[in-house]
Amino acid sequence: MKKLLVVTILATFCSVALAIDKGNTGCGLGYMLWADSPNSKLKQLLATSTNATSTNQSTGITLDVRAFGCSYTPRVVSNEMSQFVQTNMDGIMRDVAVGHGETIDAMAKLLNVKDGVALGGKLQKNFSVIFPSSDVEYAYVADTIFIISNS
Amino acid sequence: MGTHVAQQLKVKVACVPLVCIFALLLLFPSLAYSQNQTLLTLSGDPYWETLLHYKRGWFTGYRSLIDDSAFFLAKNGQRDRHAELEATIAAILDPDVAKGDDHAQCRFPARTRWLTDKMPELKTKLPKVSCPKYDEAYKVISPTVASLVFPSTNMSGPASMFGHTMLRLERDNTSPLLGYAITYAADATDAGVAKYIVYGLFGGFDGVYSVKPYSAKLTEYSAIELRDVWEYRLKLSPAEVQQMYAHIWEMSLVKSDYYFFDENCSYNLLFLAEAAREGIHLTDGYITVVPIDTVKDIRRAGLIDSTQLRPSRITTIQAIAGAIPASSVALAEKIANKDTSATINDMFNDNCSDIERADILNLAYELVMYNSHSGGLSPEELRQYQNKLFAISSAIARLPVRGTAWNVSQLEVSPDMGHDSKRVSIGAGYGGDSPYISTNFRASYHSPDDNEAGYRLGVYITLGELSLRYYTEKEHFSLNKFAVLDVLNLYPLKHFQRGFSWGLSAGVRDSSIKAEESEYAAYWNLGGGFSIQLSNAIIWAFAYAELASDNSSSGVLFGSGGRLGVIAPITDNFKLMIDGRHLTYTDSSEHSESNITAKLAIYPAINHALVFDANYTNRKFKDTHEDDTSAGLTYSYFF
Numbered sequence: 009m010k011k012l013l014v015v016t017i018l019a020t021f022c023s024v025a026l027a028i029d030k031g032n033t034g035c036g037l038g039y040m041l042w043a044d045s046p047n048s049k050l051k052q053l054l055a056t057s058t059n060a061t062s063t064n065q066s067t068g069i070t071l072d073v074r075a076f077g078c079s080y081t082p083r084v085v086s087n088e089m090s091q092f093v094q095t096n097m098d099g100i101m102r103d104v105a106v107g108h109g110e111t112i113d114a115m116a117k118l119l120n121v122k123d124g125v126a127l128g129g130k131l132q133k134n135f136s137v138i139f140p141s142s143d144v145e146y147a148y149v150a151d152t153i154f155i156i157s158n159s
Numbered sequence: 160m161g162t163h164v165a166q167q168l169k170v171k172v173a174c175v176p177l178v179c180i181f182a183l184l185l186l187f188p189s190l191a192y193s194q195n196q197t198l199l200t201l202s203g204d205p206y207w208e209t210l211l212h213y214k215r216g217w218f219t220g221y222r223s224l225i226d227d228s229a230f231f232l233a234k235n236g237q238r239d240r241h242a243e244l245e246a247t248i249a250a251i252l253d254p255d256v257a258k259g260d261d262h263a264q265c266r267f268p269a270r271t272r273w274l275t276d277k278m279p280e281l282k283t284k285l286p287k288v289s290c291p292k293y294d295e296a297y298k299v300i301s302p303t304v305a306s307l308v309f310p311s312t313n314m315s316g317p318a319s320m321f322g323h324t325m326l327r328l329e330r331d332n333t334s335p336l337l338g339y340a341i342t343y344a345a346d347a348t349d350a351g352v353a354k355y356i357v358y359g360l361f362g363g364f365d366g367v368y369s370v371k372p373y374s375a376k377l378t379e380y381s382a383i384e385l386r387d388v389w390e391y392r393l394k395l396s397p398a399e400v401q402q403m404y405a406h407i408w409e410m411s412l413v414k415s416d417y418y419f420f421d422e423n424c425s426y427n428l429l430f431l432a433e434a435a436r437e438g439i440h441l442t443d444g445y446i447t448v449v450p451i452d453t454v455k456d457i458r459r460a461g462l463i464d465s466t467q468l469r470p471s472r473i474t475t476i477q478a479i480a481g482a483i484p485a486s487s488v489a490l491a492e493k494i495a496n497k498d499t500s501a502t503i504n505d506m507f508n509d510n511c512s513d514i515e516r517a518d519i520l521n522l523a524y525e526l527v528m529y530n531s532h533s534g535g536l537s538p539e540e541l542r543q544y545q546n547k548l549f550a551i552s553s554a555i556a557r558l559p560v561r562g563t564a565w566n567v568s569q570l571e572v573s574p575d576m577g578h579d580s581k582r583v584s585i586g587a588g589y590g591g592d593s594p595y596i597s598t599n600f601r602a603s604y605h606s607p608d609d610n611e612a613g614y615r616l617g618v619y620i621t622l623g624e625l626s627l628r629y630y631t632e633k634e635h636f637s638l639n640k641f642a643v644l645d646v647l648n649l650y651p652l653k654h655f656q657r658g659f660s661w662g663l664s665a666g667v668r669d670s671s672i673k674a675e676e677s678e679y680a681a682y683w684n685l686g687g688g689f690s691i692q693l694s695n696a697i698i699w700a701f702a703y704a705e706l707a708s709d710n711s712s713s714g715v716l717f718g719s720g721g722r723l724g725v726i727a728p729i730t731d732n733f734k735l736m737i738d739g740r741h742l743t744y745t746d747s748s749e750h751s752e753s754n755i756t757a758k759l760a761i762y763p764a765i766n767h768a769l770v771f772d773a774n775y776t777n778r779k780f781k782d783t784h785e786d787d788t789s790a791g792l793t794y795s796y797f798f
Contacts, residue, residue, distance in 0.1 A: 036545060037544070037545040037548055037549070038531065038536065038541050038544050038545055038548075039378065040378045040534060041531050041534045041535075041536045041541060041544065042534075042535075042536055042538075042541050088299065088337075091372065091375075092336075092337070092372070092374065095372065095374050095375045095378055096336070096374050096378070098528065098548060101548065101549070101552045102524055102552055102555070104552075104556070105552040105553070105555035105556040106555060106561055106562075107561070108561075110335070110336055111336065113333070113334070113336075114334055114336040114337050114374075117330075117333075117334050117337060118337065132556060135552075135553070135556035136553070136556070139549065139552065139553070141549070142542075142545040142546045142548070142549035142550075143542075143545060
């Protein structure tokens with residue numbers, strides 16, 4: 009049953025995977041490292057030293073998810089979960105590989121999963137399903153984690 | 160029958176004035192309250208002052224530190240607490256509930272809550288307003304727990320050397336990564352260096368409070384790779400945290416002038432802590448605000464519940480590398496820097512145990528992230544980064560065991576346990592052929608003479624140090640030195656750590672080595688080079704140059720040469736320092752100066768120090784030379 013579910017997910021997403029490769033900037037691993045991110049080298053010199061805010065504040069409280077024109081958008085997860093995965097994907101990949109960690113505890117909360125330890129084990133077993141390739145996007149990772157956590 | 164009607168009419172006529180008054184009270188309810196003595200008392204309440212950010216300024220009298228007119232409901236609200244109170248009451252009673260989030264109850268939820276607590280009769284009169292935006296944000300953040308977060312000293316730009324503080328609001332005390340970070344920061348994105356300095360010193364930048372997901376904030380500081388982050392959970396009840404949040408909502412979008420030295424990131428957060436509960440007073444008594452001092456004050460106010468360290472990536476890397484065999488470290492570096500997949504394959508074919516492999520891969524992972532920490536990657540570099548990280552993670556997922564668990568957080572002393580920032584000293588000694596007595600005052604922050612506990616070894620900043628001497632035998636008073644700024648930034652070369660060490664200082668000093676006369680000169684010096692660390696000690700070597708004012712014809716003296724130093728904490732209470740320099744001046748090739756200072760410091764308690772110093776100075780001129788040996792003993796108190 010689980011395998012069927014997983015294959016179904018792959019089938020749905022795979023079709024989109026053939027979309028144009030934009031270099032995956034801001035959509036996958038290394039979210040804050042790419043050249044035009046607010047965190048880029050040049051802007052950093054002053055920005056981090058003044059601890060300055062470098063994003064436009066249209067409202068004082070910024071809750072919206074950044075959109076970089078990624079190939080996928082999240083389909084089954086909440087805004088908060090998808091934003092969390094987008095921002096923390098590098099750490100999530102490592103925690104899933106090891107089977108435990110702060111990001112897994114956080115996602116357990118977001119997904120209303122009581123047993124964070126069990127979730128870690130489940131995710132680790134499915135590492136290659138959640139992270140099929142190095143250019144995987146955050147929306148795929150978030151949705152897949154959600155589906156696996158429910159299976 | 161007629162009289163009865165007439166009587167009724169009379170009663171009706173008699174009622175009219177009463178109806179009028181009642182109608183007036185309904186239409187202008189504030190009229191009823193403005194006579195109330197309670198209002199006067201309330202407008203002088205310290206908590207009302209906190210909500211309005213009222214302070215007595217140096218030259219400006221009692222006024223709010225907020226410069227944005229959007230924050231005030233009364234025209235003269237910035238200066239008149241009472242007018243602002245009356246205007247707030249009138250505004251929250253506004254029957255036009257269709258205003259929604261623009262209604263005063265939604266714009267000022269903290270004021271509303273406090274006023275209705277203090278005046279229960281007001282609560283009953285309050286029209287019901289719904290605030291959809293406020294409610295939505297509140298639902299997402301769900302604040303019940305608050306923490307103070309201190310990213311400590313970092314090696315880049317000057318302002319970050321003092322660290323920084325931010326607040327974190329959380330839904331419970333087990334989900335730090337799901338919290339929201341509240342910061343007060345200057346919008347300095349387009350500023351060049353000159354504008355940065357001038358605006359920063361004189362309030363040219365707008366400061367704004369902002370709220371961002373904590374995990375995003377952590378990654379935003381890519382320099383977080385070099386900063387240890389201290390998290391202090393605050394002892395506040397959920398209701399207090401919610402009141403704090405209500406005040407943050409009041410402050411969102413409101414601008415006030417940002418000043419590096421006083422109204423900076425840390426000072427403005429104190430208002431948020433004061434807003435949590437009546438009776439907390441944190442914003443008094445500051446002249447300049449060093450972020451760690453605000454942490455200390457919050458601790459002194461009894462508000463800190465627990466302390467946690469989130470070690471920087473470089474700290475983690477050093478800890479792992481220090482605990483596994485050198486061959487494993489070398490392999491991890493090869494995986495991170497060279498052909499990742501091929502090296503990983505080789506490793507699986509080697510004789511390593513699974514635990515060793517796990518440790519190597521964990522270190523390799525940290526190294527890949529650390530190598531890219533300054534960001535700005537091109538698409539090609541980003542692709543490489545992704546490939547490496549993915550290959551390492553996939554390999555980790557294949558292992559049946561976890562690596563060794565490193566407990567890095569035991570290594571360090573919380574920075575708020577370090578000595579206080581201001582220092583005052585008295586001393587006595589012998590120099591220039593005369594005994595002298597001395598006194599010294601330093602405004603902030605940390606110098607090589609001071610106790611290192613709680614501070615990053617090798618980072619020293621002095622702002623405003625005045626040193627006076629009186630030579631008793633010659634009955635001569637000398638302003639020995641006034642240092643405006645003295646920075647020494649030693650970044651010891653270590654495995655994985657490459658960078659320059661540098662220092663600069665500027666001020667005015669008495670350059671005469673004779674006790675009976677003074678020769679005042681302004682000075683500015685700059686040095687750069689490298690340093691290394693041997694166990695606890697740092698040794699550094701700089702190329703060094705100095706510009707000083709002078710009595711000579713040109714008015715200016717320029718010298719260049721070198722500087723060598725050692726800072727060696729021997730135990731927690733005992734430190735040795737040596738600092739030597741040699742300069743050759745451009746006015747003549749035979750004009751040069753060398754000096755060497757050795758110091759021994761003893762720290763009987765965290766805010767006390769005893770320093771014994773000895774100095775030898777030698778000056779050569781074309782036809783003459785002069786030299787001097789001096790020694791002294793100083794007692795210092797930190798506060």
